[in-house]
Amino acid sequence: MFDWDVVIVGGGPAGLTAGLYLSRARRRTLLLDKETVGGYIRNIELIENYPGFTEGVAGAQLAAEMVKQAEKYGLQTEPGDVISLELFSGTRWVGCANGQGFTTNIVIFTGGSKNKKLGVTGEEELAGRGVFECAFCDGGHYADQVVAVCGGGDAGVTEALYMAKIASKVIIVEAMPELTATAVLRDRLNADPRIEVRCGIMVEAITGKDKVEAIELVEAASKKKETLKVDGVLVHIGLEPNTDYLEGIIPLDDHGQIIVNDRMESEVPYILAAGDIRSGSPRQVVTAVGDGAIAAITAEKLLQESEVN
Numbered sequence: 001m002f003d004w005d006v007v008i009v010g011g012g013p014a015g016l017t018a019g020l021y022l023s024r025a026r027r028r029t030l031l032l033d034k035e036t037v038g039g040y041i042r043n044i045e046l047i048e049n050y051p052g053f054t055e056g057v058a059g060a061q062l063a064a065e066m067v068k069q070a071e072k073y074g075l076q077t078e079p080g081d082v083i084s085l086e087l088f089s090g091t092r093w094v095g096c097a098n099g100q101g102f103t104t105n106i107v108i109f110t111g112g113s114k115n116k117k118l119g120v121t122g123e124e125e126l127a128g129r130g131v132f133e134c135a136f137c138d139g140g141h142y143a144d145q146v147v148a149v150c151g152g153g154d155a156g157v158t159e160a161l162y163m164a165k166i167a168s169k170v171i172i173v174e175a176m177p178e179l180t181a182t183a184v185l186r187d188r189l190n191a192d193p194r195i196e197v198r199c200g201i202m203v204e205a206i207t208g209k210d211k212v213e214a215i216e217l218v219e220a221a222s223k224k225k226e227t228l229k230v231d232g233v234l235v236h237i238g239l240e241p242n243t244d245y246l247e248g249i250i251p252l253d254d255h256g257q258i259i260v261n262d263r264m265e266s267e268v269p270y271i272l273a274a275g276d277i278r279s280g281s282p283r284q285v286v287t288a289v290g291d292g293a294i295a296a297i298t299a300e301k302l303l304q305e306s307e308v309n
């Protein structure tokens, strides 16, 4: 007998939806998360494109409701930083950083993504001393100060719009010739006098003695260099999946995301993936939720088949 029917790795919208479905199917389901359960949406001020909320919904509220709903049906959640997966004939073993491990029939990976780093001098050295990733979590430290936001995609622009409510000035630095954010977000940027947009500009370094003092920039076309005095640098230049520990165990695509079929199954039997972590994910809450439901329905079918055989 396995410890669990299903172990879900990651408690964001995808994992919580899978957990909700499997708990309602009365499957012994454990959800592990290395941080607070709820996933990335806990950090989003307002989600405006999740159906059913005309005025939008606070990310923290949506996360809390998802957790409450899944736990109501018996989903077991535990803290656990999963660092290994071992495949044996007939069982799977999920190992955590604290040495704990669980045997299970099925594993669903729903670990989402982490922020890509700029990879420039000063980024790591000044992390937490002016370099930050989340406006909603840390933006309050920069009241009436100047903040550069690196990244002009949806995530970067969302963060910049939030920062503009707090900071005296926000400068978006984007390496591409144009912003890639959705039109509605670009319109909001244009209407905000506190935000300046600089495209075709690369970040070369972040500088400062004890805290961020400036950012070194270079124009991609002319190679002209510039030093911009700033108090904070928020980095949101893209995402990479939380799959480092799965390399060589589950087939991953060129971006490191888990390759799945339309039932959310990887090529490895009984190993499923859902949400931002799976190959081709549009990285939206609504798609993560849909993936989570599909993965749970597949898991339920696999469990039923294994009971028959």
Ligand SMILES: Cc1cc2nc3c(=O)[nH]c(=O)nc-3n(C[C@H](O)[C@H](O)[C@H](O)COP(=O)(O)OP(=O)(O)OC[C@H]3O[C@@H](n4cnc5c(N)ncnc54)[C@H](O)[C@@H]3O)c2cc1C
Residues within 6 Å of the ligand: 009, 010, 011, 012, 013, 014, 015, 032, 033, 034, 035, 036, 037, 038, 039, 040, 041, 044, 046, 047, 048, 049, 050, 080, 081, 082, 083, 110, 111, 112, 113, 154, 155, 156, 158, 159, 242, 274, 275, 276, 277, 283, 284, 285, 286, 288
């Ligand atoms: C700034 C920003 C704004 C956004 N705004 C919107 C928006 O307005 N609308 C929208 O639809 N989407 C938005 N998104 C995208 C949305 O947040 C994601 O698509 C969604 O959270 C994906 O859900 P998920 O469950 O796949 O992963 P996540 O929400 O990332 O959850 C993954 C969970 O897994 C845990 N985890 C990771 N690795 C491990 C491990 N090894 N062991 C244990 N636990 C682990 C993490 O701690 C995390 O809790 C935004 C994203 C960003 C960055």
